Structure formats: C-alpha cells, structure tokens
Amino acid sequence: MGSRGFVPLYRRLAGEISEAITTGRLPSGTRMLSLRDCAAQNQLSMNTVIAAYRLLEDQGFIKSRPQSGFEVCIVLQELDHPLEAHVTNASADSESDMMTLLLEAHQRPSSVDLAFASPRGKRFFPSPALANLTRTVLRNQQSLLASYVLPPGSKLLRDEIARRAVRLGMSLEPENICLTHGTTEALQLALRAVARPGDAIGIEAPSYFNLYPLLNSLGLRGIEIPTHPRTGFVMEHVESLCADGSLAAIVCMPTVQNPLGYTMPIENKKRLAELAALHQLPIIEDSIYAELQFSEPLQPALKSFDNEGWVLVCGGFSKTLAPDYRVGWLEGGRFAQAVKRLKFYSSASESMLLCETIGLFLKDGGYERHLKSLRRLYQSQINTVRSLVLRHFPLGTRATQPDGGFVLWIELPKSVDSIQLAQAALSNDIVIMPGQLYSKGESFRNCLRLTCCQEIDERYIGAVAKLGGLACSALQGVEA
Incomplete structure (x- = not known):
C-alpha cells in the first residue's frame, strides 16, 4: 500500500x-x-x-x-517541474478587464465555454432525484418556509457531512460544522476568523483565480508559494515562511487542487499539519474537489492529521450535486465559535429546505452512487481532452495529469501569450482561462486552464481543435 x-x-x-x-x-x-x-x-x-x-x-x-x-x-507530456521559482508578494485587484470579458462571453449561447469550472449537462448532476426529494421535504415539512434558521444550520446535513468525512480520514463534530452560502463564503468566513487586514496569507502558485479578489476584499496580502504540479507546495519554502513568522494563515487545496489537479503526498500533508501545530498557524483547507479523486479508497484530507484544531476545512456541493442550491460548509476547528458568529453577522443562515434535501440525498446513499459515476466520467473526459490537446496544440505543449476533478493546466511554448490567445479565442466564440489570472506575476503567461466538465461533443471537440490552431498560429507568428 x-x-x-x-x-x-x-x-x-x-x-x-x-x-x-x-x-x-x-x-x-x-x-x-x-x-x-x-x-x-x-x-x-x-x-x-x-x-x-x-x-x-x-x-x-x-x-x-x-x-x-x-x-x-x-x-501529451506531463508537467514535472515546480511552477514558481521564488516567493512573490501578490496584491490582487478585484476588477479585471479580462475576467469581465470572459464572464460576458460565458453568458452567450453561441460561445463554447472551456474556462469555467461549472459542470453542464444531464450526466453531471442528479437533478430529477433532487427535485423529487425537494418536493418530499416541502410536502412533509411545510413549516420550513415560515421559519428562521440560525447558524450552524440543518442538523441532518451537518450529521451527514460529518459521517461522510470519515471517507477522507476526518473525524468532524457536527456542532463545529457551519453551513454556508457555497464554498466561497466558507473561505471568506475562515479568513475573517483567522486574519486581520494587512496580514499575509500563504497561497499556492498557481491558485484558484477567485482567491485573489477575495483576499483583496478583506485587505489581505497573498504570498505565493512555489508549487509542484504533482506534489503541491515545495515544503522547504513553507517551512521557511513558517519559521520567520511571515504568515497569518495558509489557504490551500491539498487534495485535487484547482487548477493543477494534484493531490499532495500523505507525508507532505502530515508535515504541513505538524507545522501548523508547531507555529500555531491556521491552515484553511479547501476540499471542494476532494471527493472527486480518481483512485479509491480516497486519500485522507489534511484535516485528518490535525490534532489541535489549527486546520479549518471547507467544502460544498456546487461541483457535484446542486450548483443553484449554493450550499457549502466549514468546520472551523478551534475557530468554530468565531465562524458561527461571523456567519450570523454576514448572511444569518442557509435555506433549511435545500439543506434538508441534500441531507436526505446523502443519507440514502444516492450521493455516493452519483460520485462513483462522476469519477469514472471525469477521468475518461480528462484523458480524452489530453488526447485532443496532443493532436491539435503546438509541439512542446505539456499538461498536468490530474489525480481527480475536471480541469487541465496547459503549458504552451514560452513565446505564446495566453492573454492574446484568449482574446483571439473570444473572437471565435471560445472562452478559455489564461494563466495570468492564477497569479499576479508573469510566471504563467504561456499557460491556460481548460475544463472538461461538459459533454465532449462535436462542438466541444471543434472548439479545442480551433484553439489549438490559434495557438499554433500564435507560435508561428512569433517565429516568423
């Protein structure tokens, strides 16, 4: 083993x-x-x-x-080198002209979205089953519509989250779990509980693009930590930052990271949890994709190695179950009471109707059956898209080989600018996410993220082929 x-x-x-x-x-x-x-x-x-x-x-x-x-x-050759050579200060601007263009294009029916991690299609969500359960809950508990709910929220759902956490090696107490408005609010509450304006927060490089405006909105500074596409944080850099007291907290995705798709080795997770306890440094673990690991049984979460409550772990159901329900959760460790207070001050509570519905779906085993199907589907789609990239993109292109999830990180030849490529793609009704949005440095100018969470039909295949042709043209234009 x-x-x-x-x-x-x-x-x-x-x-x-x-x-x-x-x-x-x-x-x-x-x-x-x-x-x-x-x-x-x-x-x-x-x-x-x-x-x-x-x-x-x-x-x-x-x-x-x-x-x-x-x-x-x-x-297609796999990325196998650290993606950042040094630690940089990363102050984020909440407004991005490129992001505005991408969001606008995402709304157009004519566009093919290869950018956003928003699964689309009947196979990706158990919508009929959820609709039936929602009707059942509404029929049997009509009083829910006339009730105010206070944090931490539905006991049924919190109990089910704690029960399922065992699959990731975690022993969570339902009373310490707070239900949130998606995983983004869970991250925000966690950051507000452990940090103050002006503090420095350690993050992966590259990191989830929405993390930068979130940090900026809270007056926090992101410190990018070099990250390997197969193993995650370069631990020597983490140890150095912990030792000199530079950080107020760390935010990371140790299991099926977005955008690289890696799962941190168990020995590194253990070491990270040890550093948190040794330096009394809060670590916020985003586990939104953790149950989409391709190998079973699932590798344990970072939180499973936390014995003193310094790891806050959050997750949600928008990527796997019901995006419009916007239900997430946060187990706050030693900060659990602060999280509940902050939740009450900011948005009070989540819909009991929707939370009870999800709780029932988890309890009757429907969620586990759905996840098993999703894992097989996404692993197949990742391999299909890697084959398409090999066939259509310039010679020298490399990509990640994710351990789970549905995103691919693509590294193009150095001379290809992914911002310019994204603009050319938009002119062809194709939406991609350029690498510069995942960092405030220049390290990922020749990179982009592709999502594999929609039907791989002729339209999708044609868009990937066209994008590869645009990348080849960009490379030839530079070399000419």
Missing part, C-alpha cells in the same frame, strides 16, 4: 505504465511486453494484465497492433 492508498492490482499496474509513458521512460512507438511476459515479470495473473492493458488502451496510452501485440502511443 503506497501513499495514495490501496488500488486494485490492474489499476496499479496501469498507473505504473502510464507514468512511465508520460514521463518519457517508455517513448512512443515502444513495443509493450506481451501479456504473458508482463504477467510473469510482475508476478500477476493474466486477467490482471489484460485488464490493465485494456484500461491503458481506453485511456489512449497504448494501441493494439494486429499480430504484433501492443505499442506505446504518442502522448
């Missing part, structure tokens, strides 16, 4: 082979071991190897050659 937890033998073998392919240790065109030789070399059954090869073929890593076995396909 490794740091990523137990996985079936065929998936473990497929993972080892795919890693060798994406890192270049098995170059394209390499002839794979025969099924029999692979089974003998790895001391596995033939059925295990057949299942592993079938999975690799489905994911586009290998292909069958008639009468000749299997060979390695040409694959």
Whole structure:
C-alpha cells in the first residue's frame, strides 16, 4: 500500500505504465511486453494484465497492433517541474478587464465555454432525484418556509457531512460544522476568523483565480508559494515562511487542487499539519474537489492529521450535486465559535429546505452512487481532452495529469501569450482561462486552464481543435 492508498492490482499496474509513458521512460512507438511476459515479470495473473492493458488502451496510452501485440502511443507530456521559482508578494485587484470579458462571453449561447469550472449537462448532476426529494421535504415539512434558521444550520446535513468525512480520514463534530452560502463564503468566513487586514496569507502558485479578489476584499496580502504540479507546495519554502513568522494563515487545496489537479503526498500533508501545530498557524483547507479523486479508497484530507484544531476545512456541493442550491460548509476547528458568529453577522443562515434535501440525498446513499459515476466520467473526459490537446496544440505543449476533478493546466511554448490567445479565442466564440489570472506575476503567461466538465461533443471537440490552431498560429507568428 503506497501513499495514495490501496488500488486494485490492474489499476496499479496501469498507473505504473502510464507514468512511465508520460514521463518519457517508455517513448512512443515502444513495443509493450506481451501479456504473458508482463504477467510473469510482475508476478500477476493474466486477467490482471489484460485488464490493465485494456484500461491503458481506453485511456489512449497504448494501441493494439494486429499480430504484433501492443505499442506505446504518442502522448501529451506531463508537467514535472515546480511552477514558481521564488516567493512573490501578490496584491490582487478585484476588477479585471479580462475576467469581465470572459464572464460576458460565458453568458452567450453561441460561445463554447472551456474556462469555467461549472459542470453542464444531464450526466453531471442528479437533478430529477433532487427535485423529487425537494418536493418530499416541502410536502412533509411545510413549516420550513415560515421559519428562521440560525447558524450552524440543518442538523441532518451537518450529521451527514460529518459521517461522510470519515471517507477522507476526518473525524468532524457536527456542532463545529457551519453551513454556508457555497464554498466561497466558507473561505471568506475562515479568513475573517483567522486574519486581520494587512496580514499575509500563504497561497499556492498557481491558485484558484477567485482567491485573489477575495483576499483583496478583506485587505489581505497573498504570498505565493512555489508549487509542484504533482506534489503541491515545495515544503522547504513553507517551512521557511513558517519559521520567520511571515504568515497569518495558509489557504490551500491539498487534495485535487484547482487548477493543477494534484493531490499532495500523505507525508507532505502530515508535515504541513505538524507545522501548523508547531507555529500555531491556521491552515484553511479547501476540499471542494476532494471527493472527486480518481483512485479509491480516497486519500485522507489534511484535516485528518490535525490534532489541535489549527486546520479549518471547507467544502460544498456546487461541483457535484446542486450548483443553484449554493450550499457549502466549514468546520472551523478551534475557530468554530468565531465562524458561527461571523456567519450570523454576514448572511444569518442557509435555506433549511435545500439543506434538508441534500441531507436526505446523502443519507440514502444516492450521493455516493452519483460520485462513483462522476469519477469514472471525469477521468475518461480528462484523458480524452489530453488526447485532443496532443493532436491539435503546438509541439512542446505539456499538461498536468490530474489525480481527480475536471480541469487541465496547459503549458504552451514560452513565446505564446495566453492573454492574446484568449482574446483571439473570444473572437471565435471560445472562452478559455489564461494563466495570468492564477497569479499576479508573469510566471504563467504561456499557460491556460481548460475544463472538461461538459459533454465532449462535436462542438466541444471543434472548439479545442480551433484553439489549438490559434495557438499554433500564435507560435508561428512569433517565429516568423
């Protein structure tokens, strides 16, 4: 059993082979071991190897050659180096002309949205089941519509959140969980509970783009910490910042990070929790994508290693269940009472009707069945989009290989400016998220994020192909 937890033998073998392919240790065109030789070399059954090869073929890593076995396909190379060389001060401006353009384009029916992490389509949400449950709750508890609710909110939903947290290794107390208006409010409440205007907050580089205006609105300064696309924070830099007292808190996504998709190794999570306790440094863990890990059982959350309450963990259901319900949650650790007070002062409470509906859906097992389907769907779509990027984008393009979720971080050749690419894409009714919005430095000027959370239909495929063509044209224009 490794740091990523137990996985079936065929998936473990497929993972080892795919890693060798994406890192270049098995170059394209390499002839794979025969099924029999692979089974003998790895001391596995033939059925295990057949299942592993079938999975690799489905994911586009290998292909069958008639009468000749299997060979390695040409694959998109994975990012494998830290994405920031130094720590920088990052003061955010809440207004962005580019973001305004992207939001406006996102609303146009004619546009193809490859930018926003907003799943769209019948397969991504269990809407009929939720609608039926909402009607049931409303029919059986009509008094909810005439009642005022106070923090922390629906006991049923808080109990279910605490029960499900065990899957991520967490032992949460329902009374310390506060229901919020989405995960964004949970982050805001957590920051207000642990920091004051002028304080410095450690963040990943690149970080979720909405984090910058959130910090700015609270008068906080973001300190970007170098981050590796496979393992997260470069821990030496975290230890240095903790030791010199530079930070009032850290905000991070240790499990299925947005936009890089990595899950921090368990040893690094343990070390981060130890640093929090040693330096009495609050860490705000955003776990919005944690249940969308591709490997099961799920890797534990950072909070699972917190014994003294310095880790505040938040999550929500907008990416997996019901975006319009806008229900999130925050377990505040030693700051739980402060969080409840702040919630009351800011927005009082969340709809009991909607929270009870979600609570029932979690309780009857519908949510777990839905998540299992989503994980398979998103892993397939990630691999499909990586194949499209390989086919259509300039030579030298690299991309992340996420551990979960539905976003890809793309690194284009250095001379391609993603802001200019985004503007050219908008002229073609394609919306992308340029890398500069994920940092206030220049490190990610040649990067962008693509989302894989809608139907991969002809329209989507055409948009990715067109975007790749625009990137190729931009590269040729620079080289001309």
